[in-house]
Amino acid sequence: MNRKLIFVLKALGLAMILFVALFPLFWMFITSGKTMTELLKIPVTLWPERFSFESYYEVWVQKPFPTYIFNSLKISIVATLLGMIVSSMAAYGFAKFRFPLKKAILTFVLVAQMFPSTSIIIPLFSTYRNYGLYDTHIGLMLLYTTISLAFSVWMMYGYFRGVPKELEEAARIDGCGPLGIFTKVILPISKPGVAAVGVYSFMVAWNEYLYSLILLTSEKNYTISIGLSRFITEFGTYWNQMGAASIIVTIPTLILFLLLGKNLIEGLTAGAVKG
């Protein structure tokens, strides 16, 4: 009897936790299926009378959302690849070579991630204008690569330090140089870490808002964050379309997270377990 009660309580608790985490997303989906006339009803209907794809059509065909998505995909993919290369190189340098100031530089990498982005953006805005990076995608790619670096370097550093010295020695005897050891031994072993860095960098780039808000100005260059935020200010009451746009924007993150989220969570929590 007691056991049953505990089971029920546990199930209830779990249901509540999942409800809090997921219901808002579900509500976004429900709203996206409503028609304009249904949206105007008070009280709000809890279920669409008839799930309509009208809002998806509006967002996809009448508004330039495909352009925003294409831009964001382009920027995020380049930033992710660049971030994976740059951060794994740096982590390898930190993990396998002795050089002066290593600790200080590692600390700097860690602290740089805490700099407030609202402060960075002011000088960056004028620098970007001076160097022709303003309103370009290249400017954002570089910036997005940079803002996820700190985390990526530290995570890879953890993985690389775990690679047994014997394996490297063996490769060295087989005639591998430092670059060969890096690409043929260390990277393949650290695949889960590389995957985690990839997911993380993609999400940072895909979700980023402030920098693109300031550094992009022409509509054809907009990223999804800017597209969506403009949408909120201009079409404040078209909540079904906002829902549809939000769903569309969330899908790539969702797919990536479902595929590689396990790696990301492992990478994020690695520090928590080791201490």
Add this chain to the structure above:
Amino acid sequence: MKKTKKMSRLLFWEAVRGYLFIAPALILLIGLLFIPMVQGFWYSVTDFNILKSWDYNFIGLDNFKKVIADEDFGIILKNEVIFAVVVTVITVVISMLIAVFLNNIRHGKNIIRALVFMPWVLPEVVVGALWRWILDGEKGLVNSVLVEYLHILPEHIQFFSEATALASVCFVYIWRTYPYVTIMLSAGLQGIDKELYDAAAVDGCNGIKRFWYITIPNLKYVLSICSLMAAIWTMNGFGIINILTAGGPGVSSTTLPMTIYKTAFQKFRFGEASAYSVIQFVIIMIFALIYLRVTKATKEEEA
């Protein structure tokens, strides 16, 4: 003699190789984060205002005097402190409860962790939009359920009024942050030696005692890291506030980043905005130093 010379030459080349590997990352971090930060310090003592001109002159500490004398400065600082403290404390407490709860679940741990983590991977803009329409004063879901469906309240609550906006912003940031802290804490919980609990149970310790004397001390490190990270993220938070309330009504939900943004990109007073930035930077760096202290201290303890 010759040998040491050779050694030092080897060390020299090792260092060169090391630097070459970290160079690209370092160039990006210095060029796009560090130099702008320092440039910002310089702007803070100039009259930079891009509405007037792209040139600027040194004006000493005038910007800081102006900023501190501003009638809203006290409110903004107060908002920032309330925001950071409320979000961090509630997030950590809730996450702790959820983590302990999830730790007692045997099946489907991984999938549950992934689902709980969801709010953390959504774009900021989506989180802001989502809650803006759930909490809307007229056609929001919460109001409809409380008033029209369940008749618990006589009339709609305005979640974004002068009195409530900051609380709503806090709530949404908690919703955004707790998944991260929860998965960190549950990883920490899994790292605690089970035998400690068994021993305590044999000694007749009850659940609460075990939580207090085993769980908390063993989680000290993760708890402090998570709290500091959550505090720093919250204090730097911009996107969700901007979408939810844009700092309003008035300055009722304006924090420092919001002020910096408004001063720089709505009034275009770069010098003044940079003065706010310096203040923000100092506060963040205090927390960063504590963070470094904590991580270092634990490492030495272990060694």
